[in-house]
Amino acid sequence: MTVRTLIVVPPAIRRGDVFNVRATIGHPMETGHRSDGAGGVVPRDILRRFECRLDGNTVFRATLYPAIAANPIMAFTLRAERSGNLTFTWEGDRGFRHSETVALNVGA
Amino acid sequence: MARRIEVRRRALLAGAAVFVLPAARAAEPELAEAIRAWAGGATPREGRVTFDIAPLVDNGNAVPITVRVQSPMSAADHVTEIVVFNERNPQRDVLRVQLGPWNGRAELATRIRLSTSQQLVALARLSDGSVWQQRVEVLVTLAACIEGA
Amino acid sequence: MRVPGLLLAALLALGASGDARKSGIDFMSPSLQAMQRDDAQNPGQLWVREGQALMARVAANGQRCIDCHAGAALDGVAARYPRLDGRRAITLAGRIDQCRERRLGLAPQGSDGDEVLALSAWLAQRSRGTPIAPDPRLADLRQRGAQLWRQRFGQLNLACTQCHDERAGQRLGGAPIPQAHATGYPIYRLEWQTLGSLERRLRGCLTGVRAEPFAPGAEEWLALEAYLMGRAAGLAHEGVAVRP
Numbered sequence: 001m002t003v004r005t006l007i008v009v010p011p012a013i014r015r016g017d018v019f020n021v022r023a024t025i026g027h028p029m030e031t032g033h034r035s036d037g038a039g040g041v042v043p044r045d046i047l048r049r050f051e052c053r054l055d056g057n058t059v060f061r062a063t064l065y066p067a068i069a070a071n072p073i074m075a076f077t078l079r080a081e082r083s084g085n086l087t088f089t090w091e092g093d094r095g096f097r098h099s100e101t102v103a104l105n106v107g108a
Numbered sequence: 109m110a111r112r113i114e115v116r117r118r119a120l121l122a123g124a125a126v127f128v129l130p131a132a133r134a135a136e137p138e139l140a141e142a143i144r145a146w147a148g149g150a151t152p153r154e155g156r157v158t159f160d161i162a163p164l165v166d167n168g169n170a171v172p173i174t175v176r177v178q179s180p181m182s183a184a185d186h187v188t189e190i191v192v193f194n195e196r197n198p199q200r201d202v203l204r205v206q207l208g209p210w211n212g213r214a215e216l217a218t219r220i221r222l223s224t225s226q227q228l229v230a231l232a233r234l235s236d237g238s239v240w241q242q243r244v245e246v247l248v249t250l251a252a253c254i255e256g257a
Numbered sequence: 258m259r260v261p262g263l264l265l266a267a268l269l270a271l272g273a274s275g276d277a278r279k280s281g282i283d284f285m286s287p288s289l290q291a292m293q294r295d296d297a298q299n300p301g302q303l304w305v306r307e308g309q310a311l312m313a314r315v316a317a318n319g320q321r322c323i324d325c326h327a328g329a330a331l332d333g334v335a336a337r338y339p340r341l342d343g344r345r346a347i348t349l350a351g352r353i354d355q356c357r358e359r360r361l362g363l364a365p366q367g368s369d370g371d372e373v374l375a376l377s378a379w380l381a382q383r384s385r386g387t388p389i390a391p392d393p394r395l396a397d398l399r400q401r402g403a404q405l406w407r408q409r410f411g412q413l414n415l416a417c418t419q420c421h422d423e424r425a426g427q428r429l430g431g432a433p434i435p436q437a438h439a440t441g442y443p444i445y446r447l448e449w450q451t452l453g454s455l456e457r458r459l460r461g462c463l464t465g466v467r468a469e470p471f472a473p474g475a476e477e478w479l480a481l482e483a484y485l486m487g488r489a490a491g492l493a494h495e496g497v498a499v500r501p
Contacts, residue, residue: 004303018212026303028450031221033198059210067194067202069170069219070450071300076205079212162288167447167501170300172288 003098007088013106015081021052021060023088024073025098031066047092050074054104055084064092080106136227142193142200143229143241152231152241159192159230159242168222168248177214177232177240181207187214189233196226224248278492281435281500284426293441293499301378301445301497304452308379311372316361322376325360335377335384336494339483340392346479350377350454367473368454377443378452378497385496389440391487402484405477411468432501438489439482441498448501455482 004026010019025047032044044066052060060076078086087101143152160174177187186209192202202220214232225248231241282290292298312322338349347355350368353376357363366373391399409416420429421437428434442455449457456478463470471477 002307004307006297006302006306008297022297024300024303026300031198054210057210058206059208061206062216063201063204065199065201065203067197067199067221069221071303073218073298073300075217076207077211077213077215079210162286167289169447169450170292172292172298 005088005098005100007100007102009086009102009104011105013080013104015106015108016079018077018079020075021078021086022073022075023050023052024071025090026071027090027092027096029064029066029068029070029072033066045093047072047090047096049089049091051089052076052078053087053089054078054080056087080104082106136195139193139195139200139227139229143231146191146193147231147233147239150233150237150239152239154241156240157230157232157242159228159244161228161244161246168224170219171222172217172219174215174217175230175232179214179232179234181209181212181214183209184235186235187232188235190214190216191231192220193229193231194220194222194226195228197221197223202228222246222248276491278438278489279436280438280440280492280495280498282441282495282498284433284435285499285501289499289501293495299445299497299499301443301452301499304375304378304443305382305497307375308377308382311375312379316363318362320361322356322361329383331380332383333387333494335380336387336389337392339395339398339479339486341394346392346395346398346483348456348479348482349380350456353377353380368456374443374452374454377454381441381443381494381497384494387494388491389486389489389494391483391490395483395487398480398483399487401476402480402482402487405481406484410463411466413466415466417462437485438492439485440489440492441495441500444498444500446500452497455485 006022006024008020008022013019027047028045029047030042030045032041032046034042036042046066046068047064050060050062050064050072051058059078060074062074064072083106084104085101086104087099089097089099091097156178158174158176158178160176162172173192175190175192177190179185179187181187187207189204189206191204193200194202203216203218205216207214225246227243227245229241229243231239233239282293285293292300296302312326315321335349338352339346341347342352342355348368350373353373354365354367354370357372358365363372368374368377406417417437420434425434425436439455442458443452444458445452446458448461459478459481460470
């Protein structure tokens with residue numbers, strides 16, 4: 001199944017300004033505590049790590065636990081001095097790994 | 109009879125509305141231990157951290173939270189880590205986030221799950237090693253129409 | 258432009274007496290309302306984006322949705338379903354599946370299939386703000402739906418109307434009972450933690466009153482959907498809604 005993501009950064013950013021970043025990914029974040037209706041539990045399947053890099057440098061890193069809601073959204077802020085590439089990476093159970101890059105348009 | 113209990117239990121895990129009160133009582137020992145383990149030698153102080161949870165939320169499956177920490181986020185003085193712990197979910201950890209001066213503000217927002225009424229704590233570690241916290245008490249009620257598994 | 262009689266009546270009612278009808282969004286907390294209204298926060302937007310991509314996807318037979326449905330051709334379409342298709346009524350999800358099967362050679366998925374949900378979400382997005390405009394030719398089907406709406410079901414022996422007409426705004430288990438206007442489907446339901454169709458929601462209601470849901474493909478689903486959309490005539494489509 002395709003991995004669905006939604007990444008929102010401002011289309012134009014002024015150098016040095018603090019701006020908002022929002023990244024959402026489609027993932028069930030199955031806690032491992034839910035009953036499967038047959039006496040057992042649905043096995044755990046969550047995202048465990050989320051990282052954002054600006055031109056290769058880590059600018060945000062999060063460790064996620066089952067208490068994070070399904071289809072997790074992570075919103076944070078950044079400041080940039082010049083245009084570059086913002087890469088988002090999610091990793092989790094069952095060898096899950098997904099990466100996506102958006103361009104940052106930074107001007108005077 | 110078993111099915112009704114099953115549905116009620118699942119309801120606790122699945123759907124909830126949330127009320128927020130300021131935390132007054134001491135946290136359960138497991139939560140206190142999780143905080144102690146993360147904070148290391150530092151004693152958490154109240155303040156600087158603002159832990160926003162909507163006062164009334166319709167469902168415990170996806171509760172929006174925002175954590176903000178007062179900080180200039182300069183190279184000399186910034187927040188290095190923000191963590192959130194809970195009291196009564198199956199596990200204490202909710203989220204751990206690493207930050208630096210490049211973030212401009214010490215701020216994060218996400219959506220979390222709450223299984224029942226409990227205390228939540230947001231803590232921040234600063235570049236000078238100090239640890240700050242805010243605790244909130246959250247009241248959880250049942251959703252109206254719970255579907256079977 | 259000739260305005261269909263049912264829609265005209267609904268719009269007049271809206272203007273004249275002050276419409277007592279309220280969308281489910283009015284029964285939600287401010288933070289949940291914000292989650293729906295802000296496209297950057299609405300989890301349903303994950304499916305909207307996927308639906309947009311699917312419109313341009315080349316199927317195995319070389320066809321794409323946009324080969325027939327280019328530009329703004331499909332704007333507002335979600336507000337006009339279910340509608341008559343030949344001799345039978347069809348829902349939007351049914352129409353999407355029919356198109357996928359006949360034009361793209363793809364296997365049908367049902368209203369909650371991955372592609373059908375994504376395309377439904379995209380079409381809902383393109384219909385945001387459009388007044389619900391029921392097909393006037395489906396009066397008999399809506400009548401059948403109205404009967405089902407008033408019929409008691411399940412071990413709890415409850416009819417839809419008892420909660421959603423008589424007791425809307427009151428509380429059940431701490432949560433407000435909405436009026437149940439189907440203006441935001443497919444919805445991102447927090448209870449499901451995913452996107453789902455009106456049929457899925459209705460199935461949940463029937464399970465909730467401890468009734469055996471109607472069989473897959475049963476006419477009851479169609480009748481209820483037609484009735485609910487008629488009941489919501491004139492209300493604005495919300496795009497992809499968020500619900501508890």
